[in-house]
Amino acid sequence: xxxxxxxxxxxxxxxxxxxxxxxxxxxxxxxxxxxxxxxxxxxxxxxxxxxxxxxxxxxxxxxxxxxxxxxxxxxxxxxxxxxxxxxxxxxxxxxxxxxxxxxxxxxxxxxxxxxxxxxxxxxxxxxxxxxxxxxxxxxxxxxxxxxxxxxxxxxxxxxxxxxxxxxxxxxxxxxxxxxxxxxxxxxxxxxxxxxxxxxxxxxxxxxxxxxxxxxxxxxxxxxxxxxxxxxxxxxxxxxxxx
Amino acid sequence: xxxxxxxxxxxxxxxxxxxxxxxxxxxxxxxxxxxxxxxxxxxxxxxxxxxxxxxxxxxxxxxxxxxxxxxxxxxxxxxxxxxxxxxxxxxxxxxxxxxxxxxxxxxxxxxxxxxxxxxxxxxxxxxxxxxxxxxxxxxxxxxxxxxxxxxxxxxxxxxxxxxxxxxxxxxxxxxxxxxxxxxxxxxxxxxxxxxxxxxxxxxxxxxxxxxxxxxxxxxxxxxxx
Numbered sequence: 001x002x003x004x005x006x007x008x009x010x011x012x013x014x015x016x017x018x019x020x021x022x023x024x025x026x027x028x029x030x031x032x033x034x035x036x037x038x039x040x041x042x043x044x045x046x047x048x049x050x051x052x053x054x055x056x057x058x059x060x061x062x063x064x065x066x067x068x069x070x071x072x073x074x075x076x077x078x079x080x081x082x083x084x085x086x087x088x089x090x091x092x093x094x095x096x097x098x099x100x101x102x103x104x105x106x107x108x109x110x111x112x113x114x115x116x117x118x119x120x121x122x123x124x125x126x127x128x129x130x131x132x133x134x135x136x137x138x139x140x141x142x143x144x145x146x147x148x149x150x151x152x153x154x155x156x157x158x159x160x161x162x163x164x165x166x167x168x169x170x171x172x173x174x175x176x177x178x179x180x181x182x183x184x185x186x187x188x189x190x191x192x193x194x195x196x197x198x199x200x201x202x203x204x205x206x207x208x209x210x211x212x213x214x215x216x217x218x219x220x221x222x223x224x225x226x227x228x229x230x231x232x233x234x235x236x237x238x239x240x241x242x
Numbered sequence: 243x244x245x246x247x248x249x250x251x252x253x254x255x256x257x258x259x260x261x262x263x264x265x266x267x268x269x270x271x272x273x274x275x276x277x278x279x280x281x282x283x284x285x286x287x288x289x290x291x292x293x294x295x296x297x298x299x300x301x302x303x304x305x306x307x308x309x310x311x312x313x314x315x316x317x318x319x320x321x322x323x324x325x326x327x328x329x330x331x332x333x334x335x336x337x338x339x340x341x342x343x344x345x346x347x348x349x350x351x352x353x354x355x356x357x358x359x360x361x362x363x364x365x366x367x368x369x370x371x372x373x374x375x376x377x378x379x380x381x382x383x384x385x386x387x388x389x390x391x392x393x394x395x396x397x398x399x400x401x402x403x404x405x406x407x408x409x410x411x412x413x414x415x416x417x418x419x420x421x422x423x424x425x426x427x428x429x430x431x432x433x434x435x436x437x438x439x440x441x442x443x444x445x446x447x448x449x450x451x452x453x454x455x456x457x458x459x460x461x462x463x464x465x466x467x
Contacts, residue, residue: 056361059458059461078365079252079365080250080252082365084248084249085363086252086363087363091361093463097358097463099359101270113254115363116253121422158362160385
């Protein structure tokens, strides 16, 4: 029996824009297994970022349920949601979302401060994580003093701070050049392989295809199709051969 | 990684931790903090200078030494003119609006930061507390500087009007002349200015901070300024 880490049931999200109602998600049903690398693909406006927000408890669905580790997210208290974001999920965003007032090291320690980890321990862990993402020599630089790729590495280190079971990455390579983007994808894939962390990534970067176990194509707020790795490899071969 | 365990409750952070984070934020954003604080300083300086000027005017009239260049023609027997009242009310309004505006701007440009902190596990209350501490400190220091500048301005103006007599009858402490209105004295005016600046700064920032903290993080991070 597969170990399901994320499950959505008929998830609907509507946004009210003046008198218009925009249906961003129109009943999404997906199941994600522990340790999988999933890419949510689709053009902009397809609803993939909205779905990403629902899975990460960054927003609430208008209708339907999201289950994570068999917990119904809509039944959680404010404190439980905060603890969930703090311990269970690591977020990586397109625009990095580092706190500009804190150094790389300060950004990585923040989730550990929220988790109540003692100072000495969290400083050591931050150093270890930053070294692992290749920023051992730039730990005390402010985000403004780092390149895009370096900022995204800080964000990855920060996402790993509290040993989450899920990494949620929203267009992590969209602001990066091809080579840097590739490096970031490889780093995320490496974490997926080595630590067995589940990776859920919203993307329309084709480089993400060949590292994904499954690809969920989202279109107009619905799951269009779900492709497995073996199907993907064939398609990547075709793309590469053109 | 006890992944399958039920989701626990988020803990509260020690106060020292909030204090440290908010001071660090003020220190690194020093330039921006100064601009916000300057808004408070100006508002309070204006208010305190008008107020102190008025106190000085009353004190010297009470002492029987009328200004040689008394511009307040409508001065009543009790020494307070409608013009003075208007000036104080107007400066109070300018002060309130100016400070509220500075704080609103300062918080609104940090909505994304608030959303990010919530993604990392911050409780709503923690976010609000951070802003409360930051703005309280900014409000107090800005208002103190403003109150001192305002007093200095009023003293210089008084010197021009009354000459050195000003210092003999300087209304430093509260007093209640037999036939006159209650006088607060300059010290009380300065204190009131500081308290007012701090309260306005805290209200002006905690209201938008509270609103941002209540938003789902996705929405807070979407907000463009």
